[in-house]
Ligand SMILES: Cc1ncc(C[n+]2csc(CCOP(=O)(O)OP(=O)(O)O)c2C)c(N)n1
Ligand code: SF4
């Protein structure tokens with residue numbers, strides 16, 4: 001009998017600490033499946049962020065380095081420049097990649113570092129209790145926007161992927177989502193492309209993943225998925241950006 | 243081995259020392275008075291087919307160094323005071339992750355932007371941790387250009403041996419000054435490293451490094467431990483390491499201290515000036531000596547313990563308003579009088595001022 005579904009070798013057989021309906025677990029698994037399918041588990045070095053996914057290295061089954069909040073792409077630059085034979089990726093939240101680490105993000109991308117960045121946009125700071133993120137939507141209530149985000153007071157949702165797409169060093173940017181099974185499959189395809197680009201030494205690739213945080217959106221897991229589909233994708237349209 | 247002597251600035255000597263010691267990765271961001279070092283690395287690292295990156299900030303540079311170090315390579319960054327402030331978070335992470343790295347601080351006057359004149363006012367920051375958490379970097383203070391070069395070997399060796407950040411603490415004078423340098427000096431324990439020449443691959447492989455988990459279980463470099471007990475354990479492990487470093491790695495130089503009634507304590511550039519004072523006063527048969535700490539952390543306590551048996555006055559001299567002074571007082575523990583002479587903000591206590599101060603001491 002042909003085996004068509006199995007536990008990825010790149011994922012440890014442990015349960016995660018994520019809330020019910022959280023997107024991080026799905027994104028971890030997609031990366032693990034891609035790493036297995038590309039047969040790079042023994043070459044890959046992951047760089048974990050500071051955010052809810054900080055202990056991603058406890059879930060993946062390959063070499064990993066922790067980075068200070070926002071510095072993942074600087075750490076990854078140091079690793080990849082020294083060990084170009086390895087496949088190096090970062091996994092970062094919106095606060096990590098697009099607020100405190102914007103400088104590292106833009107410059108690693110602009111240098112055209114041959115890296116893969118997986119960017120989890122959940123429109124809040126999950127780890128610290130649901131504060132405003134650079135990607136928080138207008139009107140969205142968070143711990144630090146208790147009356148809703150207002151453009152003329154808090155600024156607009158930051159579209160870092162579109163900004164990065166302008167840079168010459170960047171070869172691939174795609175925005176995907178986890179709100180439905182078909183979208184999850186598309187997300188996996190994009191992640192695979194982003195790793196493949198690195199294997200082919202093409203330069204900097206980034207996949208932005210719209211990911212549910214039911215806890216700090218104060219929704220049920222199902223409502224959170226619907227909210228991505230109906231609200232979030234209006235501000236952050238899905239598809240290939242570059 | 244050829245015995246070449248070249249005329250070189252302190253900044254460049256540090257760069258060449260690092261390269262000879264097998265530094266494979268350098269990242270930095272321009273700041274005076276250490277710019278010659280960054281420029282030197284830009285030129286030489288590429289000649290040696292190694293990695294030089296002009297980072298977008300000091301924050302980024304130190305984190306690139308963390309990445310390079312995590313996969314087993316000798317890595318370094320350099321800056322001057324304001325830039326070193328920005329690196330503190332990264333240094334704390336290096337210490338917590340137990341990663342070796344070398345950080346060079348060519349100090350300038352502060353606080354704030356201050357100016358580019360030489361100073362020794364980052365002593366507290368360098369020796370007491372500097373970033374958050376209970377940690378220490380090993381701190382080496384060269385006082386001439388030969389040492390600036392030689393100490394790079396020691397710095398990388400200590401960093402690897404203890405898996406700990408090592409800081410070279412110099413000042414603008416050391417960085418900018420030019421002196422003849424013997425490139426081929428072979429002295430004692432440093433000799434193995436000179437034989438290494440410049441080939442990083444000859445350095446011992448690091449068993450903990452991130453290389454990809456081929457035929458082994460995954461390696462994880464981390465500093466987060468969610469359970470209170472685990473983070474306390476990490477701290478205890480670090481404290482044990484620091485105790486060993488204190489016991490084994492204290493270094494200092496003694497100049498004419500055995501019969502001295504006044505012993506100056508000074509490091510780096512300030513120690514050079516103090517040495518001139520010793521020479522001058524000894525010619526007049528004055529009983530004066532100098533202790534020059536070479537490791538600022540660990541601070542060379544032992545020499546003070548030994549010397550405090552006698553009646554002495556210690557005169558601490560710094561290009562700051564009294565930072566090392568506190569360590570001298572801790573070492574002396576009230577057993578002798580401790581006097582101080584210092585200037586900050588780019589001011590340097592001159593020979594004449596030191597002579598006056600010594601004259602004023604009631605011995
Ligand atoms: C220098 C620093 N500042 C602040 C924090 C606190 N902090 C931890 S995670 C985080 C935000 C995380 O949000 P995000 O990157 O969006 O990840 P998420 O938890 O949403 O997945 C913050 C502010 C920190 N750890 N370090
Ligand atoms: S707080 Fe949000 S992002 Fe964090 S684990 Fe819970 S659902 Fe996921």
Ligand SMILES: [Mg+2]
Pocket residue numbers: 051093094095120121122123124125126133
């Ligand atoms: Mg987030």
